[in-house]
Each structure stands twice: as C-alpha cells, then as structure tokens.
Amino acid sequence: MKINKSKKNLVIKDFPEPTDSTRAAIFPDRCCLCGNTIEHKAIVCNNCKTNAKIIRGARCLSCGRTKKDCECKGRANFYDGVVAPFVYDGVVRQGIANWKFHGAERSVNFFADMMIAAIKEAYSDIKFDVITFIPQTQKETEARSYNQGEQLAMTLGEKLNIPVHSLLVKLYETERQRNLSFISRSGNIFGVFDCCNKAMTEGKNILLIDDVKTSGKSLNECAKMLHIYAAASVYCAVIAVV
Numbered sequence: 001m002k003i004n005k006s007k008k009n010l011v012i013k014d015f016p017e018p019t020d021s022t023r024a025a026i027f028p029d030r031c032c033l034c035g036n037t038i039e040h041k042a043i044v045c046n047n048c049k050t051n052a053k054i055i056r057g058a059r060c061l062s063c064g065r066t067k068k069d070c071e072c073k074g075r076a077n078f079y080d081g082v083v084a085p086f087v088y089d090g091v092v093r094q095g096i097a098n099w100k101f102h103g104a105e106r107s108v109n110f111f112a113d114m115m116i117a118a119i120k121e122a123y124s125d126i127k128f129d130v131i132t133f134i135p136q137t138q139k140e141t142e143a144r145s146y147n148q149g150e151q152l153a154m155t156l157g158e159k160l161n162i163p164v165h166s167l168l169v170k171l172y173e174t175e176r177q178r179n180l181s182f183i184s185r186s187g188n189i190f191g192v193f194d195c196c197n198k199a200m201t202e203g204k205n206i207l208l209i210d211d212v213k214t215s216g217k218s219l220n221e222c223a224k225m226l227h228i229y230a231a232a233s234v235y236c237a238v239i240a241v242v
C-alpha cells in the first residue's frame, strides 16, 4: 500500500501549541488559599486578600504575633526569634490544609514568597549560613507522603540562595502535638530530636523552618538541640502562628 507521505506527520506536527488562554481554560488558575478558580495568573482571590490575617507592624519575636496581639509577654525560648506572615486562621488555615492535601507547587511558592517578606523585614541584619527544618520519623513521612517543612525549606533555600541541610533527626515516634493539651506538649517531644550534622551547625546562623507554629514546643526543642551543638543563632520562620 502506498503511504501518502504528505499526510504522514500531519496529526502531531500540525497541532498548535496551546496559548495562555486555552491553557487557562483547560487548567484554570486557583486561589492559593481557598482553591476557588481565579483570573488567569492571579495568585489569591479578592475574598482571601481581604480576609487573610497578615501580621504587620511591630512584631514580638518570642511568639511571632504583633506586639499588640502578643500574649507571651516576651517569654524566653531556646530559639532567638520566630516570624510569620500570617495568623493561623480562616482562609490561611484553609490554604495550608489545601496545600498539604494537594501539594500544589503554586501554593508552596506563594507561602515561601510571603515568608521571605517577613524574614527580610524581621531578620534584616542576620546573614543566614544554613536553612533547616523540623524532622519527621520515617513512619511519619510515609504516612504524610512527604515532609511539608522540608518542601518549604527547599523552596526558601532556592529563592534566598542559602544552602538547605537536614541538621536534625527525630529519634522516636510521638503523638501529634496538635492532639495534645498544651501542658502535655513539652513532655511529648522532650529529648526526641538530635543533631545529625555537627559541621553545618557549629558556629552557624540557622534559619529553622516549619509550616505552622502552634505552641512552639517543637521549634523550641529543635532550637535547644542546635544550641547544644553550638549554633551561633537559631531563628525560626513559619507560614502562620496560632
């Protein structure tokens, strides 16, 4: 049978590349917080822009809230400071849950950009040597499919051009902090972390990343270990504080 050579490559070769508008019609952009469809190339919908509780103005570095909303009264911690762009509430809470469920790259980029703005404002005079994150046990990572704190840390490292290292290990399985009363949380994680990279800890200014700060006990316990291993400073950054 004679093949018509002129028609042979027609099918694939002649398909046009999708334009931005056709791409947007097939995969509409979604708000990085509520997940509703939004205008093409927008990041957050107008409703979320209005309702997200952004932390602005003078901050309390002990709890991460504004000085006006601080209830910790400058409590001493093992970490040298904690900063966040958002209060963990409403659409931000929903956005973090959506990100954890869908793992969308758009969301992690958005959260990282917001964190960078807060980091640059609050820690403007600190030159960080290394970024690290709260570790999980193997079992926890398998159950949640990945470590969100690590994903955030990697994204921040790329954007800030700071190396990311796993400096800590979690030695034991623990009950989820959020399932426990405030009073039980310190005991639940006391002594469960250890430093696994002394060379990248000693004498270093460390940026410690987590997704949400609830009681702050995990950040504090990790900062304690990093200071035991002679870190010069441990400053924390999270997406949101309770």
Ligand SMILES: [Zn+2]
Residues within 6 Å of the ligand: 031, 032, 033, 034, 035, 036, 044, 045, 046, 047, 048, 049
């Ligand atoms: Zn929205």
Ligand SMILES: [Zn+2]
Residues within 6 Å of the ligand: 060, 061, 062, 063, 064, 065, 070, 071, 072, 073, 074, 075
């Ligand atoms: Zn405070």
